Amino acid sequence: MAEPDPLAIDGLWTPKFALGQDDPVLTAGSCFAAHLGRALLERGMNWHDAEPAPPGLTGEQRRKRHYGLFSFRTGNIYTPAVLHQWLSWAFGHTPAPRTAWLEDGRYYDPYRPAVEPDGWASEEEMLGAREATLAAIHRGITTASCLVFTLGLTEAWRDRTDGTTYPVCPGTVRGTFDAERHVFHHATFDEVHRDLVAAIAVARAANPDLRILLTVSPVPLTATATGEHVLSANSHSKSVLRAVAGQLARDHAHVDYFPSYELVTGAPFKGSWYEPNLRTVTAEGVDFVLRHFLAAFGAPGPGPRPSLTPTAGPGGDPCEDAVLDYYRSR
Numbered sequence: 597m598a599e600p601d602p603l604a605i606d607g608l609w610t611p612k613f614a615l616g617q618d619d620p621v622l623t624a625g626s627c628f629a630a631h632l633g634r635a636l637l638e639r640g641m642n643w644h645d646a647e648p649a650p651p652g653l654t655g656e657q658r659r660k661r662h663y664g665l666f667s668f669r670t671g672n673i674y675t676p677a678v679l680h681q682w683l684s685w686a687f688g689h690t691p692a693p694r695t696a697w698l699e700d701g702r703y704y705d706p707y708r709p710a711v712e713p714d715g716w717a718s719e720e721e722m723l724g725a726r727e728a729t730l731a732a733i734h735r736g737i738t739t740a741s742c743l744v745f746t747l748g749l750t751e752a753w754r755d756r757t758d759g760t761t762y763p764v765c766p767g768t769v770r771g772t773f774d775a776e777r778h779v780f781h782h783a784t785f786d787e788v789h790r791d792l793v794a795a796i797a798v799a800r801a802a803n804p805d806l807r808i809l810l811t812v813s814p815v816p817l818t819a820t821a822t823g824e825h826v827l828s829a830n831s832h833s834k835s836v837l838r839a840v841a842g843q844l845a846r847d848h849a850h851v852d853y854f855p856s857y858e859l860v861t862g863a864p865f866k867g868s869w870y871e872p873n874l875r876t877v878t879a880e881g882v883d884f885v886l887r888h889f890l891a892a893f894g895a896p897g898p899g900p901r902p903s904l905t906p907t908a909g910p911g912g913d914p915c916e917d918a919v920l921d922y923y924r925s926r
Contacts, residue, residue, distance in 0.1 A: 602864040608888060612845075612852040613807050615893045619741035620644040622667040626674050626748025628813040628856070628877065630665045635886040641893075643667070646736030647729060662711040667736055669729045671708035674748035675783065676791035676840075677761045681707075683798040686733035693758055696722050697771045706762060709770035738803050746856070747792075747837040748813045750783045751821055751829075765821070780821050788840045796844075796851065808851045810841040814860035814885075816875055834861075854892075859885045 597605070615621060620642050623633040636643035649663035662669050673679050685692040697704040702715025703722040708729075716722040737743070753765045756779050765780075767773030783791070792810075800806050812834060820829035838857060845853040860869045860881055867874070869881025877885075 597862075597864045602866075603884070605864060606888070606891075608855050608858065609892055611854075611892050612849065613742075615641070615742055617641050620736075620739060622646065622736050622740045622743045623746075624666050624668060624670065624673050624679065624743065625746030625811070626813040626815065627672050628748075628815050629744065629746035629811070631882050631886060632744055632746075632811075632889065633664075633666065635890060639890055641890075644736055644740055647732035660713050662708075668733050669708070669711055670733075671711045671763060672748070673745075674763060675750065675752050675761065676747065676788055676795055677752060677783065678707075678763055679745060680791045680795035680798065681761055682730075682733060683737070683795050686730040686737070687798055687802055689798060692726065692730065693760055694719075694723060695758075697766075699770060704770045706766065706771060707760070708763065734802075737799050737806065740803065740806060742807045742809055743799060744809045744811065744854075746811045746813050747788075747841060748815070749817070750788060750833040750836050751817075752781050752783065754779045754781050782822055783836075785836050785839060788836055789843065792840060792844060796848075800850070806850070808844075808848075809854055810845065810851065811854045812837045812841055812857040814857045814869075814877060814881075818875065854889060856885045856889070859888055 617640055621633075621636055622644050623629050623636075633643045633645075644667055645664060646667045647663070647669045649658040649661070653661070653663070658664055662671055666673075668682075670682055673682065681690075684690045693707075695706050696719045697706055697709070698719075699715065702717070703719050704715045705711065705722055705726055707726075712722075712725070716725060753762045754760065755762065756777050761781075762778075765773065766778050796808055799808070817826055817830040817833060820826050822829050824832070834857065841853045844851045859865075860877055869877055869884065871878055
């Protein structure tokens with residue numbers, strides 16, 4: 597790895613299964629997953645937007661309301677537990693809670709607190725919007741050829757009263773933190789593996805031909821609730837996620853792993869794909885990852901050959917956990 601030009605390194609991945617231009621592909625997961633859907637669409641492949649924006653919204657309004665970022669308007673799904681939760685609700689395995697957060701006369705969904713920045717006018721309107729997303733998940737999963745899921749975190753907050761898992765800590769993006777109700781949980785390898793196996797089982801019960809492509813987000817933790825230093829906490833979380841993804845890819849013919857994590861964090865690239873904040877992946881880094889992804893399926897890569905000199909970041913894709921930067925000075 598030390599000898600070739602880092603940009604010339606190839607052969608990292610041979611896909612288990614083919615994806616044709618007409619095969620519907622779903623994307624979900626952490627914020628890095630948003631780049632994959634956009635790249636597939638731009639290169640003429642069939643990225644499936646299962647919940648398109650209503651007419652009349654500007655591009656900026658669609659982005660702020662999380663239309664077109666992922667195949668479903670769930671917001672970021674950082675953990676397999678939350679993916680399993682959404683799929684279980686969509687296919688009627690468990691009832692979705694009717695909880696709503698009220699702030700300044702507007703209602704917000706605790707399980708996707710950032711998707712409607714101005715909230716909904718009533719609890720019924722909020723629940724109706726969630727049902728529309730659940731219907732979109734149901735339609736998308738039953739008709740897709742492949743689900744690309746990007747794993748992001750092992751840390752999460754649970755609701756002690758009903759056992760549900762939140763995408764971010766209550767009281768950060770929205771809501772009010774209640775120490776008696778909101779409980780921190782750091783998932784083990786066995787728990788991540790169990791949740792991901794369960795999520796895949798729900799999806800493939802609805803669509804036995806569905807293939808699963810797993811990736812691990814190269815975007816590191818902004819903060820940790822474990823009490824560890826964030827560097828060691830990040831290494832632990834990403835290692836668990838990478839190990840689970842690799843194990844499932846080894847165990848199942850319908851599961852594969854794409855090395856987006858290695859293409860950004862690998863030693864040959866010397867951290868050059870990160871912005872000065874050491875968290876945001878540069879536009880060139882994103883293009884480098886997508887070039888490998890698309891080339892494996894015979895699709896043209898995005899744009900010109902990237903440079904290892906960082907310039908502007910990709911920008912515009914909301915990472916809900918980035919709000920934790922705000923709490924560093926509090």
